[in-house]
Amino acid sequence: MRVDRVDSLCRRDLSRFLDAVEGTDDVLVTCTQEAPVFRELAEGRRSVAPLRFVNIRELAGWGEQGERAGPKISALVAMAAAATQDAVPTVSYxxxxxxxxxxxxxxxxxxxxxxxxxxxxxxxxxxxxxxxxxxxxxxxxxxxxxxxxxxxxxxxxxxxxxxxxxxxxxxxxxxxxxxxxxxxxxxxxxxxxxxxxxxxxxxxxxxxxxxxxxxxxxxxxxxxxxxxxxxxxxxxxxxxxxxxxxxxxxxxxxxxxxxxxxxxxxxxxxxEKPRYFRYEARICAHGRNGKTGCTACIDVCSTGAITSQGDTIRVEPFLCMGCGGCTAVCPSGAISYAFPSASSLGARIRTGLAAFRAEGGRDPHLVFHDDGAGRVLLESLARARPGDAARGPAARRPVAPGLPADLIPVPVHHPGSVGLDLALGAVAWGAASVTVLFTPDTDEGYFEALTRQFETGRVLLAALGLQGPRLRALRTDDRLALHAAFRATAGLPAVDVPASFALPDEKRRAIEFAVQHLVERARAGKREVPRETPLPAGAAFGTLQVSQDSCTLCLACVGACPESALQDGGELPQLRFIERNCVQCGLCATTCPEQAITLESRYLFDEEARSARVLNEAQPFHCVSCGKAFGTRQMIENMTARLTTHSMFGGEKALRRLQMCADCRVADMFSTNDEATIFDFTGPGGRG
Known part of the structure; x- marks a missing residue:
């Protein structure tokens, strides 16, 4: 990367900028004060060079810790240089x-x-x-x-x-x-x-x-x-x-x-505006077979763009404003953010943290903010208050607390788009804490939803020995309160060895990668890692409890599960469960005719979460005529007991047919003189 150092880019050194935009290489300006002027000049030259800006003055150089902000400046520049916009479809008005x-x-x-x-x-x-x-x-x-x-x-x-x-x-x-x-x-x-x-x-x-x-x-x-x-x-x-x-x-x-x-x-x-989201109905946990499960995205959307369409949802792209709150709360990742994708933003953050460490920085903290009110609030921490004066005649910057030297701001389109996958990924890459800044002009629902998400994350981190306010959502427009909040995270150590994985766009796998790295570092540091930890109610991770006395292994729950967390036993009468896939949507419990399933929020650190385990199994029932297995003993016995008094099943012969496989049942009906309904599938003239 070519670096030009200038003192007055918007004045006497302006020709350096004009020379740079004449080419095709990316141009990064580390000052935003005259950004509109630079954009206008570039447009006037019909420049094709990608032009980006980053503010290292208010965000790093100014403030009480400006002399120690070298690592942060490197991180800000590295992230801005690495910023790329994913190619996404557009919506036209x-x-x-x-x-x-x-x-x-x-x-x-x-x-x-x-x-x-x-x-x-x-x-x-x-x-x-x-x-x-x-x-x-x-x-x-x-x-x-x-x-x-x-x-x-x-x-x-x-x-x-x-x-x-x-x-x-x-x-x-x-x-x-x-x-x-x-x-x-x-x-x-x-x-x-x-x-x-x-x-x-x-x-x-x-x-x-x-x-x-x-x-x-x-x-x-x-x-x-x-x-x-x-x-x-x-x-x-x-x-x-x-x-x-x-x-x-x-x-x-x-x-x-x-x-x-x-x-x-x-x-x-x-x-035109970007189509901010991607939606994969196959893994959506909103509903199955007319039963409603997860409604998290519908509940959090502040534009009314998301509506229920039976078993799936519909997102109206013309109403979507790109807040990304739906993607942050989606338990399965069925709806994901595309502006940018989680993998693109994750790559930028990983690059910035690496640059921070390369310049000798330690224990960095991240704050995500929007490019409007959030950015203005952060920059105001480094600007003078009314009545402040510079210290000494040669001072060139105002006296203000500024941002801590180890605090790295990360701009996003909307703070509601930051989810648990990105936050835990940042901690695994070496961030000591992650703060997401909301201002009062954003819908409070986003703040509340992310607070619940981060509560789950803090429980996971604490179980691995990383206590403290490492994941926070703040909603304020008071810069002094914000400054006090930043100071509260001072002294939190980052993970000793940062992770190197690239954040996948698949949400649950991204969380799994981050947690697995933190588990490895905890064990390397001789810290005890529990087999499991309970999570707050409503968390998107957990197990199922099945009442074996009530469950008939009808397997209706298997057909209702959108994540393949519940599976049948193949040739065996079994109900199997893969915990890593379960999003706790509750569709299985809602669908179960016997009400035999209850949910339990937890995170299983053990490898058992990845493999299928048997929740219930039963002895197969063998046909009383031919001996072929065709169901479970419990199911046939329950059915026989319930239908004993039914008028259509009166008599020993009718009940005995319930204990036959389908082939023997039909054969028995035709071999006796019992009245039976025969369905004629032939067409006119007796031809099929």
Missing amino acids: RSAGRVLIVGDAGAALDWAERLSGTLSVSVLVTGRAWAPLPASREFPVASGDEVEIEGWLGAFQARWKQRNPIDLEACVRCGACQAACPEGAIGEGLQVDLERCKSHRQCVSACGEIGAIDFSRLDTTRGGSYDLILDLRREPAFRAHELPQGYLHPGSDPAEQMQAALKLSTLVGEF
Whole structure:
């Protein structure tokens, strides 16, 4: 890698940057202060060189420990240089600027008049407060309530109920109805005040052939298709924390409304975003045979993009915002993050930790953050507070605590995408602790979900002798509280020998690799490794307990298991179990007709977790006619006992047939004079 050291890249050394972007090699700028200027210059030169930035000033050089930040700077540069974007499919939006403005008449009509010159505007007036309609029909105006909106940028569908007798879309605004109404119940907004109306219906006569007024209208449903929605009502149409792209909800605040109106003009045209996820239905534990198991991804999604589709889920890529929370909580890895993949991000982290150690650094700590509020909060730790002054006339940096010299920030698209696989992998690669930073503008559900995930991780680490706050999720926008939290991890030692494995994209195998390395290091350090450790309720690892008195070995649970954790015994009447595959989804327990299965959260460090063990087995039952084994003794005995009093199985012969294999049962029916139903599978004329 070629390294150019300059003092004033954005000033007198700017020509060095311009020379670099003329080529095709990657260009990494270790300062973000003038990043927009550098991007603009590169675009002006039509540069094809990949351009990346990393902030080593606020994140490393500034702060109380800046003099010791050399290893961290090496790690930051190495990670930025290693950052590559996986090739992922994209999702395309197309917006022609058809905007529906929803809200009270005053604000909605006012914004419609302002925007109608640049956008294709329609207005849906809600509520009872009416303002005069524009003198000329510059844009469609409708009225209604029970408003329902669904969709996304370029593909919104709006529906509402038109309760008022005057249909504003048909009304020509002649004012004849107003003049005819004896109660003055029709205002300047051309809507009927039904509380004042005395049902004279003179307005209907005045409207005449136009037919815009109908007090007995049965079909009140109205709707339309729109590219954009400007919703001025108090409550949004969507309950999700993250609103769909193209839906703007500024509420009643005039300043927020102005910002939303300005943004509308930027949402016209064609847009693309990554398809952030991959989904493999084969191993999804959401459901089987109409039974519901895991709903973790549906519960955590803040956009409403994930819905149940019977036994599987459906992710609407147009609604997905790429938070990755679904991938962090998915127990099987059926849904995985693609922007970037776990293996790509893992490779970057492993490279950074190696660079940190190569420069003499010890016991590094990682903090994952987004590139918005999280990055700003971290950088603020190194900036001066109001009233601070530099120490001495020659000082060039503010006096502020800054980030610890052993704390390495790792930017991600969204902190919710960081899962237990990546966190444990980082600990195995030599990180003393992993912190994931959430700010209050992120949905609290992501923070709570990751807190539960990390609780499982801390139990695993503690069982291997790695106690302390090594895995943490923080949700704050207070930089002093954040600084105190970072200091709380000081002194935690990292694993003595870092792992070298590459993180696989298969989630459970990634966790297994990390735990196995930590087990090896614990044993190498003469620390006792338990055979197993109990885990918090709801953890995605564990075993099953089967009541042998109740289990009939019907093996319905085997067919319900999406992870092949439960298996049959082949030629033997057995129920086998591979613990490493079990995600504790509960589908087996829900499916079991005998309610013989219970779940138990734990992690088995022993090699036994990898091999199949028998949970239940039974003696085979042999046909009373030919002697062939065809089921279990317990199943046949239970069936015989239950059907003894059934009218269709009265008599010794009928019950005896239950103890025959299928072939002997059919033969016995034809060899006796008993009445039997014969199914004719021949077609017309007796031909099959």
